[in-house]
Amino acid sequence: MQNSFNIDALVRENIRNLKPYRSARDDFEKGLLLDANENSLGAPVRNSLQLHRYPTTTHNSLRKKIAAWRGVDFENIFLGVGSDEPIDLLMRIFCNPLKDTIITTPPTYGMYRVSANINNVGVKEVLLNDKFQLQTEKILEAADDSTKLLFLCSPNNPTSNDLKRTDMLRLIAAFPGIVVVDEAYIDFSRQESMASMVQQYPNLVVLQTFSKSFGLAGIRLGIAIAGPDIIHYMLKVKAPYNINKLTADIALQAFDNMELIKFNLNKIREERDYVAEQLRHSDVIDVVYPSNANFLLFKIHNAEEVYRNLAEQGVIVRYRGNEPLCENCLRVTIGMPDENIRFLKTLKEVLP
Numbered sequence: 608m609q610n611s612f613n614i615d616a617l618v619r620e621n622i623r624n625l626k627p628y629r630s631a632r633d634d635f636e637k638g639l640l641l642d643a644n645e646n647s648l649g650a651p652v653r654n655s656l657q658l659h660r661y662p663t664t665t666h667n668s669l670r671k672k673i674a675a676w677r678g679v680d681f682e683n684i685f686l687g688v689g690s691d692e693p694i695d696l697l698m699r700i701f702c703n704p705l706k707d708t709i710i711t712t713p714p715t716y717g718m719y720r721v722s723a724n725i726n727n728v729g730v731k732e733v734l735l736n737d738k739f740q741l742q743t744e745k746i747l748e749a750a751d752d753s754t755k756l757l758f759l760c761s762p763n764n765p766t767s768n769d770l771k772r773t774d775m776l777r778l779i780a781a782f783p784g785i786v787v788v789d790e791a792y793i794d795f796s797r798q799e800s801m802a803s804m805v806q807q808y809p810n811l812v813v814l815q816t817f818s819k820s821f822g823l824a825g826i827r828l829g830i831a832i833a834g835p836d837i838i839h840y841m842l843k844v845k846a847p848y849n850i851n852k853l854t855a856d857i858a859l860q861a862f863d864n865m866e867l868i869k870f871n872l873n874k875i876r877e878e879r880d881y882v883a884e885q886l887r888h889s890d891v892i893d894v895v896y897p898s899n900a901n902f903l904l905f906k907i908h909n910a911e912e913v914y915r916n917l918a919e920q921g922v923i924v925r926y927r928g929n930e931p932l933c934e935n936c937l938r939v940t941i942g943m944p945d946e947n948i949r950f951l952k953t954l955k956e957v958l959p
């Protein structure tokens with residue numbers, strides 16, 4: 608399929624023909640700037656970022672930093688408002704409402720379905736198997752001419768495991784549409800990112816985010832890594848100034864603190880393994896699933912009641928028991944060491 612990949616055949620006709628919005632700043636960045644109806648008298652707060660001016664539409668210096676960090680070219684990088692924006696843009700670029708479909712592999716991140724619902728796009732579900740791995744042949748059987756996107760999540764939320772790389776590669780090679788690999792939690796895993804594979808596979812999009820390993824959920828910065836054809840369409844469809852100056856500035860500063868980011872990553876991994884070990888010692892916990900992310904999924908008797916009891920004590924975890932294959936499961940994020948101890952202690956106290 609890779610030799611015959613034709614992105615224009617997959618893209619919606621109105622997007623193919625779209626004349627994108629052009630900002631005057633696409634042509635001129637310096638001079639007497641009287642082109643954008645900004646307030647030339649300045650912002651009412653002290654800041655060196657010239658906040659009375661619109662941000663750049665491209666953020667090339669940030670894209671270059673991210674590209675170097677991930678070992679791809681800067682033309683492979685798209686920046687979005689969280690990962691949720693690229694998810695929505697991919698729906699809008701490729702899926703005709705009321706006609707096209709996507710495939711998801713539950714139990715998985717809920718936003719793929721929500722975004723499809725918002726865009727009036729059908730969702731086909733091919734469950735993971737009982738080891739929380741992909742049923743590759745079933746996925747390929749489920750795909751037809753209307754199936755434009757396949758969402759894979761590795762490490763997967765809420766199951767916390769890596770999907771097998773060989774399965775993902777098989778799907779990327781054989782799926783007749785775009786394969787999106789959501790790597791929100793990749794830095795907590797020992798498995799290698801799929802990012803560099805975008806050089807080889809023009810139908811692959813890898814999603815990453817500053818919300819998890821970088822500890823910057825509040826700045827809302829997500830990344831889509833893909834070949835130039837897909838990036839071209841994402842840039843064409845995005846709102847011109849989607850990434851604001853404060854976000855870009857903080858993200859650039861984060862790259863000066865990579866040592867701290869790596870230190871914290873190791874700390875979270877250590878804490879995760881400690882909490883998992885403690886949970887495994889409890890007789891009322893049936894399974895603690897192996898985790899390559901910054902959270903744990905575990906199966907416990909009367910999970911919904913335990914969830915409510917924990918919440919009453921001010922300890923908020925996520926009840927995942929309504930997800931397929933996750934009966935009686937709770938998901939807990941790894942916190943600070945004292946928070947983890949409080950969670951473990953409260954859990955013991957509230958068990959029915």
Ligand SMILES: Cc1ncc(COP(=O)(O)O)c(C=O)c1O
Nearest residue numbers: 689690691716764791816818829
């Ligand atoms: C698998 C997965 N992808 C994406 C996101 C959202 O990331 P962002 O904060 O970049 O929108 C989450 C958030 O929990 C997630 O679990």
